[in-house]
Amino acid sequence: MWNQGGYQDQGQGGFSSPGGFGTPQGTQGDRKSRNRAQNVLPCTTAEILSATQNDDKFYSGEIELSQITIVGLIIAVKESPTRIDYEVDDMTGPPLEVKQFVDNDESVPEPERIAALRENTYVRVYGTVRSFGGKRNVTAFKMVPVMDMNEVTYHMLEVTHSHLALSKHAASGMSSGAPMNSSTMGDNIYNNQDSGMISGLNQVQNQVHSIIQSNVTEEGASIENVCKQLRGVPERSVREAIEFLSSEGHIYSTIDEDHYKATDS
Known part of the structure; x- marks a missing residue:
């Protein structure tokens, strides 16, 4: 299941602007x-x-x-x-x-x-x-x-x-008077609040995504590094998780096909 946080409006159904939220007249x-x-x-x-x-x-x-x-x-x-x-x-x-x-x-x-x-x-x-x-x-x-x-x-x-x-x-x-926070908004709607895991991903996929997301370098996390941090998880399972995360838009390759960054990092 592809479940990134998002919103839209198709310009119909009573929304006040085409393709999105109604634009407020704010300061x-x-x-x-x-x-x-x-x-x-x-x-x-x-x-x-x-x-x-x-x-x-x-x-x-x-x-x-x-x-x-x-x-x-x-x-x-x-x-x-x-x-x-x-x-x-x-x-x-x-x-x-x-x-x-x-x-x-x-x-x-x-x-x-x-x-x-x-x-x-x-x-x-x-x-x-x-x-x-x-x-x-x-x-x-x-x-x-x-x-x-x-x-x-x-x-x-x-x-x-x-x-x-x-x-x-x-x-x-x-x-309720509570301020909107985009980070908690995404967590509340799309993520498992107790574990911080992304709904629709299995345990290995969530672990791989977490490791890649935490990497702040320009080139991103290497597959070798991900495997080292997930000792006990077969390399094949790690690569399958990376292929799935990439195809679903959670991560993308950077300098080569062995380095990845998270799209929401």
Whole structure:
């Protein structure tokens, strides 16, 4: 089960802004108190395109769009030696530009180059929201082709569920006078509060994620280091856990396929 903290609005069902929380008419001081969500948030392209911008940060209502995931159809591809530009359409609004930075110059061996995904391919994108030249886009740190079309429907349900969950939490926090805290918000809704484990992950997967998440170096945690810290757990089990966490968007590779960082670290 893919269960990162998140929220959304598809521009229907009575929500006050397309693709996200209704934007409040607050002061600058109010804006400074907005919360940054700690996990990868399921979003729609409409939510990203309609998000409000404050300096280099983007907000849907009171929640900062830091690391997000979208699912949509690639309708255009433009390649260069250092970057692949995509237009991704999820049918909730205009297509969204997705930029994937690569190192595909002539000095890089052909097998090591990142191949562009083709047009008319459904894809799940993990990345961060950016603005360049006044145009909103997502800088991708991972792109995965959708192999099962049920994932498209599942993503939209995921977006709706997370939006409703965070809206309910925010309303209860406001009624009690308690301040909203994005870190505890993610824990209360999506994590096991007693153990700190992420719901939907088994024990080994949670242990591996915890070790990778605690690593603060630029290159991230190496598989060798994770294995050393999990004595008694077979290396094969560690690698299977890493493969699962990577495919689900909890972690991503850095300098090579043996080093990983957590997406919510």
